[in-house]
Amino acid sequence: MRVIHTNQDMKDVCRSVERPVGLVPTMGALHEGHLALVRLAKQENRTLAATIFVNPAQFGPGEDLQKYPRDLEKDLDLLRNEGADLVYVPDVEEVYPPGFDSWVEVGGLGDKLEGAHRPGHFRGVATVVAKLFNLIQPDRAYFGQKDGQQTAIVRKMVKDLDFRVDVVVVPTVRNSDGLALSSRNVYLTQEQRRAAPVIYRALCASSRLWGDGGRNGDRLRAEVLATLRQEPVLDGIDYVSVADAETLEELEQVQGRAMVSVAVRLGNTRLIDNVILD
Known part of the structure; x- marks a missing residue:
């Protein structure tokens, strides 16, 4: 398993990997919900790429960016055990370098539900996902149904902007009492x-x-x-x-x-x- 930290290294590696490539974008703090995506991506693709990046652009003022759970070594161990081939772990400055000011606006889908309570959230989500799609050029990308509005927005973005990637939505993984894993x-x-x-x-x-x-x-x-x-x-x-x-x-x-x-x-x-x- 290769752990990669820069855009250029990730681009270089992804030019020569075996296809198809399955991508699982995450913010880390991995649990069985994430691993369900990882396992399906491993099953359906020759190369499994995962990302771990706590995206500041999708957190609003007063939200939990600073205290969001982080355990990189544990996450890497879990991905290694699941057979991940590539894990992209960039710094914030790598994703949003000085002067960065280009954003994906998601229109009306992003103004409802979560968007109404977290203004700008889906602009941050769509922008980082678009960047990952351009960087890694996956054939398939895997998202959990628990974030149902997010999956609708990513699908719409892929359709509207003609990304060459299939969006695969995986059913929500729950505890035995029904609580969705998060x-x-x-x-x-x-x-x-x-x-x-x-x-x-x-x-x-x-x-x-x-x-x-x-x-x-x-x-x-x-x-x-x-x-x-x-x-x-x-x-x-x-x-x-x-x-x-x-x-x-x-x-x-x-x-x-x-x-x-x-x-x-x-x-x-x-x-x-x-x-x-x-």
């Missing part, structure tokens, strides 16, 4: 961790209603809210959405593929999750 779960106190599975229970309540024929968007949203409000430990609900899975437009009636998504706060920790109705 690097930020380490922030939770014991009490908050016991309460957190209510998020998935609420999403499942909407899935059951939909499975029973419920198609009214307001009813589905109300079902999620009613379940979330049963948990007194929650400190806030930022949004409950029932939206078209591609356009992220809120739905009055679910007629096609839809995404039910939520963002909640437990203390200072903000967790997101979603399920697909299809």
Whole structure:
């Protein structure tokens, strides 16, 4: 496994690797959710490339950039054990050198849901992903469904800007109690961790209603809210959405593929999750 730190070295190496190349972009603090992406990428490609970069451009003022979990040696050991071929670990100055001022604007998809609560977040995500696509030139790139809005935005960017890469979305990996795996779960106190599975229970309540024929968007949203409000430990609900899975437009009636998504706060920790109705 080669660990590479500069753009030029990564470009040089990627010109001569065996194809197809599968890319797994991460911010580190790897868990089984990330490793599910890594394993599928290893299975489907001749060369597996991963990246570890805590991207400051996708953090807003007052967010957890400084305390975001980091354990590079552990991450590298995990990737080595999974058979990764290349791991790109750049410094911030390598990705955003002095004078950097070109950004990927993602339009209306980035203004909803997470974008409404984290202005500029998806501009940062789209820009760094575009840079990685240009640098590594992967044939396939792997993302987790837990970040459902992110996957919709990356797919739209790939389509709009004609990137030659297939975006592969991998189902959310969960703990046995349903809580989606997330690097930020380490922030939770014991009490908050016991309460957190209510998020998935609420999403499942909407899935059951939909499975029973419920198609009214307001009813589905109300079902999620009613379940979330049963948990007194929650400190806030930022949004409950029932939206078209591609356009992220809120739905009055679910007629096609839809995404039910939520963002909640437990203390200072903000967790997101979603399920697909299809």
